[in-house]
Amino acid sequence: MSDKTIKEIFENMRYYIICSTLNQVVNYIPLDLHRQGTKEKSEEIMIYNLTESETKNNSEKKSLFKRFDNQAWDENLFSVVPKEKYNYEEKTIVINEFLNTNKSNTGKEISKAIKRINICSNEGEVIWNITGGQKTTLLKILNFIQQENRKNDYVIYLEGNSNKMFYGKLNQYKQFEYKELGNQYWNKELDLQTIFNLSGYQYEDNIKNYLETNLEYADVYKKLNEIYDKCEDADALKKDNVQDKDKYKIKFLIELVKLNKEGEGDKFIQEMKRIAEELNVNMDNSNEIQKIVNAYKSEKVKRFGYIFEKMSILRIKEAVEELNIENHYFLELKHSVKINKKQNKFGKHIKELCEFDIVLSTASGQVVVFECKSGTMESNTGKARVYTAYATNGVYGKPILLIPFYKSQISIIHKYLFGDEKNMDQPEYKELRENFENILSAYRAALRSNMDIWGLDEIKDGLNELYIDALPVKG
Structure with a gap:
């Protein structure tokens, strides 16, 4: 043959x-x-x-x-x-x-x-x-x-x-x-709406594809991601030792999480300037950060949640641009995708089935659904995301929980949740309890729902691992 x-x-x-x-x-x-x-x-x-x-x-x-x-x-x-x-x-x-x-x-x-x-x-x-x-x-x-x-x-x-x-x-x-x-x-003409329609679902198709258009305030989110990266990179610090690296990692995340509290916006901007200066990150666009903080004032306790979603979109886009160099396997990257059945079986009182935080589609019809959590998540929410990811894309649907931790910290979280109770007084565990209990709650819920959990610094490697047989770029 x-x-x-x-x-x-x-x-x-x-x-x-x-x-x-x-x-x-x-x-x-x-x-x-x-x-x-x-x-x-x-x-x-x-x-x-x-x-x-x-x-x-x-x-x-x-x-x-x-x-x-x-x-x-x-x-x-x-x-x-x-x-x-x-x-x-x-x-x-x-x-x-x-x-x-x-x-x-x-x-x-x-x-x-x-x-x-x-x-x-x-x-x-x-x-x-x-x-x-x-x-x-x-x-x-x-x-x-x-x-x-x-x-x-x-x-x-x-x-x-x-x-x-x-x-x-x-x-x-x-x-x-x-x-x-x-x-x-691969079918490079395959769009996200068609993928969902093939499973009997639809969404309002007026959402930007961030693989083809720029994210508003992208330069600011890029700076926040740069600070995030440098907190993990000991060589970027003035004092090159593990203790300082961990201090900056925790401090940066604490300041971001504080944004979920009303009235913390101005303090956040000042603290970001200080951390950026110590890490040699140019923050000339601090006025733009002020605009972002002000834009989410009405959300009160959700400000960091929205900012984290935008940081994640930019990080996914950067990863895709690198992985797509030779083949353009990833086709659409969309934010806040509201899903409903094409034929609404729920009646007029239920307008949508759910909302996906971030959706990434591929030329083979596969879809990655990212749930971004900087606060609590009920286990029922996690299970619902797993269900709807598979309902809207069959076995080709992949739900991922994104949390604002580093890969190195996720291993500490796992030890904290499943380790020896005699060691719970260690300093790193104490910091988790005092500052990130809501995110720990989301982590537990994701585990109960059988969702994969990625840190913001794992996105590129995670996508490459998911589609390693489809992507010629292995870096």
């Missing part, structure tokens, strides 16, 4: 067979790649959609959320692929319509459904996407191709972790041979 590129795989496709799935982005990406590669052609394609009826879920008919809501999943996909743009006809084959009610036999039922797609074809005209769907269906598809000796058909599989696509084809011995496509299945 010869090596193929993505363009070569899809350029002759006339029949596209998919399985209904919650994670419809895996069915959408190949279809959109075909559209992009055949813009000059006008040939119509046929999409066969293997799905199941709601009879499987009689016990859930009155539920707002069903475990296997195939009908909704199908609507999610076809709502974002208008026929006038994608030039297709669609035929839905409901697998369990073939079920023998007297003698249930899932294998025969699936086989009967698949045999309805017994179409003649030339090389590469039929593509079976076996990424989504129940494993029993996928096995029957492979068995059907072998039994019918469909040697011209391709099967494709999208591997989410590495963002690679694999394709298979029968050889002369009627056995499958599989190869990795020569390039990854």
Whole structure:
């Protein structure tokens, strides 16, 4: 079997067979790649959609959320692929319509459904996407191709972790041979709204993409991030020793957290000037800091929360710009994204499902949801973020808790929460208790919710580690 590129795989496709799935982005990406590669052609394609009826879920008919809501999943996909743009006809084959009610036999039922797609074809005209769907269906598809000796058909599989696509084809011995496509299945036209729509969600699409536009007061947040970095870098201090480094780290964070208290704005500005001077950081833009503090005066106890979100956006943007140098894998970076169901099942009294602090999307349809916490977070909030990250992006959703600590301090927090109670009087533990109890509460909640926890200085390494198989830049 010869090596193929993505363009070569899809350029002759006339029949596209998919399985209904919650994670419809895996069915959408190949279809959109075909559209992009055949813009000059006008040939119509046929999409066969293997799905199941709601009879499987009689016990859930009155539920707002069903475990296997195939009908909704199908609507999610076809709502974002208008026929006038994608030039297709669609035929839905409901697998369990073939079920023998007297003698249930899932294998025969699936086989009967698949045999309805017994179409003649030339090389590469039929593509079976076996990424989504129940494993029993996928096995029957492979068995059907072998039994019918469909040697011209391709099967494709999208591997989410590495963002690679694999394709298979029968050889002369009627056995499958599989190869990795020569390039990854990125879709650089894939926007965040489409990703959410494919899961049945939406957001108000008037939010800036900070990968394409500048953050307001970016120079100020950059200075705050510079102070943050220098507090961690002992070589940047006038007195190069660990004790001074730790002193500045704690002092800087204490001053930031104090911003959550009403009336601390002016004191914060003066303290930032003093710390910046000692760290040799030029703070000529202190008037701009005053504007930021004043802008959040009405928020009273939330000022640092908003400032920390903007510091995080800038840090994520800088990390992405470095990681994106060769490939532009990350596509959109958005702040304060309010999510709701496309078809509001909650009624007029609930306008939104939740709000994501920061969202970063990728060309493979994966989404990182950042929850920024400089204060308390209930464990229910953490669990809700985990749920909504997966609800809006399937297994491609990744929730992360960002806290204003350093990587080195996070290890101390972990020892404090899970260490020997006899050592709780150590100075570093005392500082945590006296100054950061709210953030410790958020940390505990994130652990109970099974969220990853990053410090502000871990963002670049964290993103690189998450997508190490997709990114050529390893630094």
